[in-house]
Amino acid sequence: MKLDLLHGRVEMAHGSGGRAMANLIEGLFAKALGNAYLAQGDDGAVLPPPSGRLVMSTDSHVVSPLFFPGGDIGSLAVHGTVNDVAVMGAKPLYLSAAFILEEGLPLADLLRIVESMARAAADAGVLIVTGDTKVVEKGKGDGVFITTTGVGVLREGLELSGNRAGPGDVVLLSGSIGEHGMAILSRREGLNFDSPIVSDSAPLNGLVEAMLDTGAELRALRDPTRGGLATTLNELAKQSGVGMRIEEAAVPVEPVVVAACEFLGLDPFYIANEGKLVALCAPQDADRLLAAMRAQPLGKKAAIIGEVVEDRHGFVQMTTRLGGRRILDWLSGEPLPRIC
Amino acid sequence: MKYIEEFRNGKLARGLAEAIAGEVRDGRRYHLMEFCGGHTHAISRYGLADLLPPRVRMIHGPGCPVCVLPVGRIDQAIRLALEHEVTLCSYGDCLRVPASHGLSLQKARAQGADVRMVYAITDALELARQNPDKQVAFLAIGFETTTPPTAVAIRQAEALGLANFFVLCNHVLTPAAMRAILDNPAGVQLDGFVGPAHVSTVIGSRPYEPFANVYGKPVVIAGFEPLDVLQAILMLVRQINAGRAEVENEFTRAVTPEGNRKAQALMNEVFALRDAFEWRGLGTLPHSALKVRPEYAAFDAEARFGLGYVPVPDNKACECGAILRGEKRPQECRIFGTACTPERPVGSCMVSAEGACAAHYQYGRFKDVARHASQGGER
Numbered sequence: 001m002k003l004d005l006l007h008g009r010v011e012m013a014h015g016s017g018g019r020a021m022a023n024l025i026e027g028l029f030a031k032a033l034g035n036a037y038l039a040q041g042d043d044g045a046v047l048p049p050p051s052g053r054l055v056m057s058t059d060s061h062v063v064s065p066l067f068f069p070g071g072d073i074g075s076l077a078v079h080g081t082v083n084d085v086a087v088m089g090a091k092p093l094y095l096s097a098a099f100i101l102e103e104g105l106p107l108a109d110l111l112r113i114v115e116s117m118a119r120a121a122a123d124a125g126v127l128i129v130t131g132d133t134k135v136v137e138k139g140k141g142d143g144v145f146i147t148t149t150g151v152g153v154l155r156e157g158l159e160l161s162g163n164r165a166g167p168g169d170v171v172l173l174s175g176s177i178g179e180h181g182m183a184i185l186s187r188r189e190g191l192n193f194d195s196p197i198v199s200d201s202a203p204l205n206g207l208v209e210a211m212l213d214t215g216a217e218l219r220a221l222r223d224p225t226r227g228g229l230a231t232t233l234n235e236l237a238k239q240s241g242v243g244m245r246i247e248e249a250a251v252p253v254e255p256v257v258v259a260a261c262e263f264l265g266l267d268p269f270y271i272a273n274e275g276k277l278v279a280l281c282a283p284q285d286a287d288r289l290l291a292a293m294r295a296q297p298l299g300k301k302a303a304i305i306g307e308v309v310e311d312r313h314g315f316v317q318m319t320t321r322l323g324g325r326r327i328l329d330w331l332s333g334e335p336l337p338r339i340c
Numbered sequence: 341m342k343y344i345e346e347f348r349n350g351k352l353a354r355g356l357a358e359a360i361a362g363e364v365r366d367g368r369r370y371h372l373m374e375f376c377g378g379h380t381h382a383i384s385r386y387g388l389a390d391l392l393p394p395r396v397r398m399i400h401g402p403g404c405p406v407c408v409l410p411v412g413r414i415d416q417a418i419r420l421a422l423e424h425e426v427t428l429c430s431y432g433d434c435l436r437v438p439a440s441h442g443l444s445l446q447k448a449r450a451q452g453a454d455v456r457m458v459y460a461i462t463d464a465l466e467l468a469r470q471n472p473d474k475q476v477a478f479l480a481i482g483f484e485t486t487t488p489p490t491a492v493a494i495r496q497a498e499a500l501g502l503a504n505f506f507v508l509c510n511h512v513l514t515p516a517a518m519r520a521i522l523d524n525p526a527g528v529q530l531d532g533f534v535g536p537a538h539v540s541t542v543i544g545s546r547p548y549e550p551f552a553n554v555y556g557k558p559v560v561i562a563g564f565e566p567l568d569v570l571q572a573i574l575m576l577v578r579q580i581n582a583g584r585a586e587v588e589n590e591f592t593r594a595v596t597p598e599g600n601r602k603a604q605a606l607m608n609e610v611f612a613l614r615d616a617f618e619w620r621g622l623g624t625l626p627h628s629a630l631k632v633r634p635e636y637a638a639f640d641a642e643a644r645f646g647l648g649y650v651p652v653p654d655n656k657a658c659e660c661g662a663i664l665r666g667e668k669r670p671q672e673c674r675i676f677g678t679a680c681t682p683e684r685p686v687g688s689c690m691v692s693a694e695g696a697c698a699a700h701y702q703y704g705r706f707k708d709v710a711r712h713a714s715q716g717g718e719r
Contacts, residue, residue, distance in 0.1 A: 249350065255345075258344060258345075259344065262344055265693075267385075313706070313709050315706045315709075317706055319387075320350075320385070320386045320387045321348055321349075321350045321386075322348065322350050322353040322354075322386045322387065322388065322391065322566050323350055323353065323354055323357075323387070323390070323391060324386050324387020324388050324389065324390040324391055325387045325390050325706075326384060326385060326386070326387045326703040326704065327702065327703050327704065327705065327706050329701075329702045329703070332681075332682035332683055332702070
């Protein structure tokens with residue numbers, strides 16, 4: 001039975017292990033994602049021996065709406081895991097992808113998502129080598145959930161970790177913040193507002209490679225996703241037992257993001273990014289690293305935003321645009337709009 | 341980026357700060373209350389206290405809608421959801437306010453109550469319209485800013501003929517709270533008010549005149565942007581130095597003397613004054629809050645479900661009351677940052693982003709480290 005990719009919908013049978021599932025895998029997944037490893041058709045992919053230490057990371061992707069300006073859950077599922085592997089300092093090579101599909105999801109939507117994953121993987125230079133599909137009853141999922149696991153190879157001698165920051169280290173940011181989260185919010189049901197904001201969802205491995213090639217003494221890289229830049233800086237400070245001083249005026253934020261955040265009473269420092277990274281590096285290498293970042297398409301707006309300081313309380317302090325000081329605290333609870 | 345960047349300009353801010361420092365006189369102090377939580381938030385978020393001379397002290401006022409709601413009112417909302425099986429819609433902040441019996445709306449939800457977070461009353465109205473089999477109530481809170489939308493929603497519900505939409509009305513009045521602060525003989529010493537921003541767009545600047553004329557306290561209505569606040573402080577310092585007590589309007593881009601007449605008319609049509617209303621911190625104040633008029637009783641959750649009001653004292657350790665009256669600062673509460681944090685709030689001032697405790701915790705607590713160091717840090 002041929003898949004009706006135009007009008008068909010996901011049915012329980014597509015996850016039951018029978019012929020319908022085989023049809024879905026062959027007619028949709030294999031077609032879009034096809035590569036030699038997937039074509040092996042076994043329970044797992046047999047991969048060549050790696051050339052160094054392995055980095056492995058996994059991430060589940062749940063996003064509503066499934067399609068948003070600048071991407072969709074498919075491209076996001078690839079970028080999310082590629083970036084987690086990349087900010088460890090590794091070259092991402094392979095991904096697995098596990099899908100939980102909700103009964104009733106249009107096959108045309110699924111195809112669009114899987115094709116988007118294929119494009120994102122090709123862009124990032126990774127292969128999706130194994131996967132899984134399950135179907136849950138209507139009402140028990142949100143269209144589709146995708147879990148991706150990534151494997152990459154770490155550079156010889158490279159040690160990056162959030163616990164390696166010390167006083168004097170410089171904090172760099174690869175670009176403007178808040179675009180992914182606000183793009184999603186602008187399309188969310190019940191909150192729909194007109195906005196030109198596009199998600200920054202992108203693979204960071206190219207940028208990371210260029211940064212590593214400089215030989216700069218890097219302590220840590222991290223992508224400020226959920227919880228935004230503020231949360232990532234606090235995580236790093238806590239892990240290293242240090243504080244930070246950030247200059248608000250140095251942190252790039254697009255005017256449309258500022259406006260949308262203002263409209264909803266949100267703070268861009270707490271809004272998710274999917275194509276940005278924070279780098280901590282030794283002070284003597286900061287300018288060289290910054291120049292290398294700015295030479296990359298995803299680092300054009302990179303900036304030095306602050307420095308690591310000694311602080312046993314682990315406060316990330318920020319000098320505001322107005323010259324006052326405040327804490328840039330952890331996100332607590334959900335960011336909520338103002339009432340009065 | 342009109343109306344955002346212009347009002348957050350660092351150079352202009354430093355200019356205003358210098359002007360304030362130039363006006364401040366030796367040998368006197370300036371105790372100024374910013375009434376609104378929105379101003380408290382702006383002061384903390386932009387670190388404005390650092391720009392002010394030490395002689396100018398900002399005192400946080402009670403203008404935080406979630407903060408002034410007493411425990412008994414949250415209890416009512418919980419009873420509505422748990423006992424009357426009503427779908428209760430609320431702004432997000434209210435969900436986490438601790439109530440009686442270790443409950444909160446959020447915890448009631450975990451016990452099976454149908455509690456929904458909404459961004460606006462229109463979401464609750466829509467929910468009622470789409471689910472005629474459900475009884476939907478909106479926990480209406482806030483000062484005059486949020487009152488007109490509640491009035492509009494009740495009128496829309498009537499026009500749509502909805503029999504399943506209700507409002508649990510807890511709307512309160514700003515001038516009553518300001519009067520209560522000034523009438524308290526043991527209360528905080530004040531030299532003037534930074535007057536409300538959004539509230540004043542609705543009620544105008546006139547209602548503040550008694551505070552200037554009768555109480556002799558200058559009021560400067562200010563927008564919520566940092567430059568608005570600094571400009572208002574400068575205007576207050578100048579009034580105080582000149583021995584003047586007037587209502588001045590810094591927020592002229594949005595506030596007129598009369599306010600929004602249409603919104604006022606709507607409020608008057610749908611709501612009437614309550615004889616008395618209990619506020620957290622300020623006690624029971626006469627004519628300080630609104631109730632749904634009998635003509636619209638069909639939409640009044642209190643009337644429809646016979647919800648009696650039972651006052652409940654605050655947690656003994658919690659200083660929200662004194663903080664809302666401006667008598668204590670958040671860091672002067674024994675449980676601030678230890679037993680009471682945004683993750684596990686004991687009092688409402690730590691819950692709402694507009695609350696003084698939440699603002700100090702989120703933005704300013706690094707200044708207390710010397711005091712807290714002996715207690716082994718905050719987290």
